[in-house]
Structure formats: structure tokens, C-alpha cells
Amino acid sequence: MHVAIIGGTGHIGGYLTPMLVESGYQVTCVSRGVKKPYRDHAAWKSIAYAHLDRDVEERTGSFGENVAKIGAEAVIDLTCYHPSSATQLVEGLRGRVGHLIHCGTIWIHGHSTIVPTTEDVPRHPFGDYGIRKSTIETYLVKQAKETGFPVTLLHPGHLVGTGWAPINPCGNFNPEVFSALKNGDEIRIPNFGMETVHHIHCEDVAQAFLLALKQRDAGLGQSFHIVSESALTLRGYAEQMGEWFGKPAHMKLLLWDEWKQGFTEKEVATTEDHMRHSPNCSIEKARGLLGYKPRYTSLQAVQESVTWLMQNGIV
Numbered sequence: 508m509h510v511a512i513i514g515g516t517g518h519i520g521g522y523l524t525p526m527l528v529e530s531g532y533q534v535t536c537v538s539r540g541v542k543k544p545y546r547d548h549a550a551w552k553s554i555a556y557a558h559l560d561r562d563v564e565e566r567t568g569s570f571g572e573n574v575a576k577i578g579a580e581a582v583i584d585l586t587c588y589h590p591s592s593a594t595q596l597v598e599g600l601r602g603r604v605g606h607l608i609h610c611g612t613i614w615i616h617g618h619s620t621i622v623p624t625t626e627d628v629p630r631h632p633f634g635d636y637g638i639r640k641s642t643i644e645t646y647l648v649k650q651a652k653e654t655g656f657p658v659t660l661l662h663p664g665h666l667v668g669t670g671w672a673p674i675n676p677c678g679n680f681n682p683e684v685f686s687a688l689k690n691g692d693e694i695r696i697p698n699f700g701m702e703t704v705h706h707i708h709c710e711d712v713a714q715a716f717l718l719a720l721k722q723r724d725a726g727l728g729q730s731f732h733i734v735s736e737s738a739l740t741l742r743g744y745a746e747q748m749g750e751w752f753g754k755p756a757h758m759k760l761l762l763w764d765e766w767k768q769g770f771t772e773k774e775v776a777t778t779e780d781h782m783r784h785s786p787n788c789s790i791e792k793a794r795g796l797l798g799y800k801p802r803y804t805s806l807q808a809v810q811e812s813v814t815w816l817m818q819n820g821i822v
């Protein structure tokens with residue numbers, strides 16, 4: 508089967524594109540050809556590339572049509588951030604592909620209510636990104652219901668893999684937090700440290716896309732969370748990482764306004780966004796309908812990534 512993967516050289520694509528090749532799919536990667544994949548793999552030489560700039564092509568209205576012209580039976584869209592992007596792709600592909608698998612995010616939920624959050628609860632998204640991704644989800648599910656458009660939606664948590672820093676126990680991307688834990692130095696945790704983060708190793712995201720491809724009919728018109736087995740509290744995350752480094756985590760719990768003073772504006776905004784969402788999502792639906800079984804726990808995924816950060820002198 509021929510699969511076109513839009514954004515196939517990024518965090519998810521770095522695992523998914525090689526996995527598709529190893530599973531026998533003919534693969535065409537749609538990207539600008541600017542980004543070097545995070546991981547080396549023989550697959551990068553065996554796939555076809557369609558160099559399209561989505562932003563430019565969407566402005567002229569040709570992106571959906573040009574993806575359809577690739578002639579793939581299935582399309583995986585990893586880079587849909589605007590409702591208008593989803594509309595253009597659907598209109599271009601309608602009647603011309605057998606399956607579109609869209610990459611969403613658990614940010615579609617906004618804050619959690621009853622946890623673990625299931626896919627069927629009402630959405631309360633906030634923030635520009637979460638609202639746009641939720642609007643896209645509503646549109647795609649409606650297209651499936653009302654027009655029979657063959658789409659499946661996968662919603663990952665915080666992406667983890669080798670080659671970049673994962674969300675840390677302070678809820679942002681500053682790798683110095685891991686360095687402090689490694690050295691037994693104090694780290695500043697906001698509030699009581701009971702807000703949560705929900706990671707996912709990109710190999711498990713890739714596994715889920717493959718399962719959705721193989722079990723097309725089970726996933727049509729459906730949304731699935733793709734996260735690790737369990738979310739982590741920030742303080743529990745710090746404690747477990749301290750244990751892994753062989754140094755008890757030396758944590759200072761600080762009220763939000765006081766905590767903010769130790770970080771940059773961007774880090775504060777990232778932490779605030781993660782704390783306000785405090786995701787904790789269920790994987791029961793993906794497990795039941797797709798047979799999804801994550802290989803990595805959140806901590807295993809983070810520890811593999813931090814090992815890479817240490818090997819590269821970042822931590």
C-alpha cells in the first residue's frame with residue numbers, strides 16, 4: 508500500500524516513516540525538504556519525497572490537490588494546525604484516498620474534569636492552539652458522519668524521543684532541570700507539585716498510526732488518545748527522576764507567583780500552559796478498538812531521552 512505522510516521527518520515522522528517502510532508500505536514524505544530527521548535510518552534513502560511548502564500551497568489553494576496527485580491510498584497528516592488546512596486537504600482528497608489519519612493533540616480537551624479523561628467527554632479547549640485543534644477535530648468527525656469521509660484522528664500527549672528535550676518536572680523544556688536533579692541540586696516545583704503531565708514516546712505514537720492504518724474500519728470517524736499508560740504528577744516525576752539519577756530529588760515547593768521568578772518568560776508560559784491543562788488521558792478506547800499497547804511508560808520514555816541528552820552534553 509502507498510502511504511503519503513505529511514511532515515514525515517519531524518518528531519513523530521522520525522519514528523513513523525521508518526516503521527512504515529519496515530512494515531512494507533511504499534512511502535512518500537511530503538515536506539519542504541528543510542528539516543534533517545532526528546534519527547538516522549536506512550529508510551530515509553528508500554522513500555520518495557514530494558517537496559511542497561504547505562503554507563505557500565495553501566495560500567494558492569493547491570496543497571490538497573497536489574497531495575491527492577501523489578496517488579497514495581492513505582494519507583497521514585502530521586502538520587494540520589488550522590481549520591482551513593483541514594478543509595483544503597479534505598476537499599482535495601475526497602473520493603481519491605481510502606483513508607486520512609489526522610494527528611491531533613490531547614489539548615483538544617482543555618482542562619480535565621473526571622480523570623482519566625475519555626474521548627467522549629465534552630470539549631473545553633482554551634488557548635489558540637487547543638481551540639484550533641479542537642475545531643479541526645469537530646470538522647473532521649462531522650465530515651466522517653455526514654459525508655462518509657474516511658478519517659481517523661489520533662491525539663498524542665507530550666512527544667518524547669531521542670534528539671530533543673522532553674517536558675521536565677517543572678512543566679517546561681529547560682534541560683537544566685534534569686541537570687539539577689542529576690547533581691542533587693535544588694529544583695523549584697510550582698504549587699504542591701500535584702499538576703500532571705502525560706508523555707508519550709514517539710515510537711508508541713508511530714505504533715498507533717500503524718495500527719490505525721491496518722485496522723482502518725475500526726477507526727473510521729473515531730478519535731483516540733495516544734499517550735503512555737499513566738500520567739505523572741510534577742513532584743512524583745521529580746522524585747522518580749531523582750531516584751533514577753541516584754540522588755533524592757531536592758524540591759522546593761513554591762506558590763506560582765514566587766515560582767515564576769526563577770524562569771524565563773517563555774518557560775513560565777510553557778509551564779502555565781501545561782499546568783492549566785494538567786492532562787491525564789485514558790487509552791482504553793485505543794487499546795480496545797485498535798489493540799494499542801504502549802511499549803514505554805512515561806518515565807521510561809523520558810529516561811531514554813535524558814540518556815541521549817547526557818550523551819550529547821546537554822544534561
Ligand SMILES: NC(=O)c1ccc[n+]([C@@H]2O[C@H](COP(=O)([O-])OP(=O)(O)OC[C@H]3O[C@@H](n4cnc5c(N)ncnc54)[C@H](OP(=O)(O)O)[C@@H]3O)[C@@H](O)[C@H]2O)c1
Pocket residue numbers: 513514515516517518519520537538539540541542543559560561562563584585586587610611612613640662663664665666
Ligand atoms: N510537540 C508535542 O509535544 C505535540 C503533542 C501533541 C500533539 N502534537 C501534534 O503533533 C504534530 C506535529 O508533529 P511533529 O512534532 O512530529 O512535527 P515536527 O517535528 O514539527 O515536524 C514538522 C514536519 O513538517 C514539515 N514541515 C514544516 N513546515 C512545513 C511546510 N510549510 N510545508 C511542508 N512541510 C513542512 C517538516 O519538514 P521540513 O521542515 O523539511 O518542511 C517536518 O517533516 C502536530 O499535529 C501537533 O499538533 C505535538
